[in-house]
Amino acid sequence: MSDMNVTYDDMHDAGDHLISEYERLDRELDDLKTYVDNLTEDGYVTSASSSAFNTSYEEFSTGLKQMLEGLQGMGNFLHMAADTMEQTDQDLKSAIEG
Numbered sequence: 001m002s003d004m005n006v007t008y009d010d011m012h013d014a015g016d017h018l019i020s021e022y023e024r025l026d027r028e029l030d031d032l033k034t035y036v037d038n039l040t041e042d043g044y045v046t047s048a049s050s051s052a053f054n055t056s057y058e059e060f061s062t063g064l065k066q067m068l069e070g071l072q073g074m075g076n077f078l079h080m081a082a083d084t085m086e087q088t089d090q091d092l093k094s095a096i097e098g
Contacts (some may be wrong), residue, residue, distance in 0.1 A: 001005045002066055006041040006082070006085050008082045008083075008085070008086050011013070011078045011081060011082035012079060012082050014078050015074075015075040015076065015077075015078035015079040015082070016075070017075070018071055018072070018074050018075030018078065019071075019072055019075035021071065021078070022068050022069075022071045022075065025059070025068055025071075026065065026068055029064055029065060031055070032061070033058075033061050036054060036056065040053060040054040044059075067088070076081075
């Protein structure tokens with residue numbers, strides 16, 4: 001038989017941390033995109049390869065942002081799971097007490 005050990009505050013803290021890291025990394029990706037845009041406008045300008053590099057970086061950055069959304073989703077899940085478990089525990093207590 002399985003046991004359950006849940007600390008709601010720990011789950012909320014972890015959810016907050018994942019969401020905070022998502023936000024930090026998302027800002028960092030925006031900064032890097034600006035950096036690459038500036039580079040391909042005024043430091044790496046060729047008739048073909050600089051444009052191709054910029055396009056490739058945009059695709060790469062888009063993929064990373066989509067991956068990061070998963071991190072945010074995990075953080076949101078931890079909040080929802082903690083809230084649901086805490087409410088279920090209270091509901092069970094109420095049912096027992098009648």
